[in-house]
Amino acid sequence: MPPRKDPRSKERAPPEPEGESCLFCKLATGKGETSYVYTDEKCAAFLDIQPINPGHLLVVPRGHYKSLEDVEPDVAAHVMKVAVKLARAIHASEVRSQGVNLLLASGEAAGQEVGHFHLHVIPRFSGDGFGLSFGPDYGERPARHDLDRTAALIRAQL
Numbered sequence: 231m232p233p234r235k236d237p238r239s240k241e242r243a244p245p246e247p248e249g250e251s252c253l254f255c256k257l258a259t260g261k262g263e264t265s266y267v268y269t270d271e272k273c274a275a276f277l278d279i280q281p282i283n284p285g286h287l288l289v290v291p292r293g294h295y296k297s298l299e300d301v302e303p304d305v306a307a308h309v310m311k312v313a314v315k316l317a318r319a320i321h322a323s324e325v326r327s328q329g330v331n332l333l334l335a336s337g338e339a340a341g342q343e344v345g346h347f348h349l350h351v352i353p354r355f356s357g358d359g360f361g362l363s364f365g366p367d368y369g370e371r372p373a374r375h376d377l378d379r380t381a382a383l384i385r386a387q388l
Contacts, residue, residue, distance in 0.1 A: 254294075254344055254348060255294050257274065258290040258291065267287055267316065267319075268289075268312060270312070272305060273292060273312055275287050275316055276290075282350075283358055285320050285323075286351070286352050287351040289312050290309075291347060291348075293305065295346065295347040297336040297347055298347060301347045310332075313332055313351050317332075325353055330351060330352065330353060330354060334349050335350075
């Protein structure tokens with residue numbers, strides 16, 4: 231296992247291999263078999279092959295970015311704009327949807343399974359069985375001084 235990068239480091243990790251070795255690079259550039267819903271010069275959106283609900287989409291930039299920390303801000307903004315357009319299209323379609331979740335998993339601990347930045351657009355409806363699980367301390371509000379200390383740690387890295 232390679233050594234872990236210090237998360238406080240401002241250096242970016244080297245990009246993962248692109249092209250044929252990255253499934254999402256392949257799919258985002260039209261070189262794989264998938265059900266496309268939307269494409270433009272910056273990204274592609276297609277149906278997830280293991281959907282949470284019918285209509286579950288992935289919005290994937292054409293360029294290779296491993297995670298949220300690696301993606302260029304303008305690319306991330308474009309992916310979000312496309313996700314909004316797709317959410318509206320889902321609601322206007324006959325796909326069952328009473329709401330939509332946008333899910334971004336960045337890093338293995340967050341559930342990212344493919345090493346290519348992507349955004350899930352998940353149609354939701356009452357009783358669909360999908361949800362979030364919260365830790366045992368979720369209901370306890372932290373003290374203001376703890377929140378302020380955490381905010382200061384993050385601000386110091388901006």
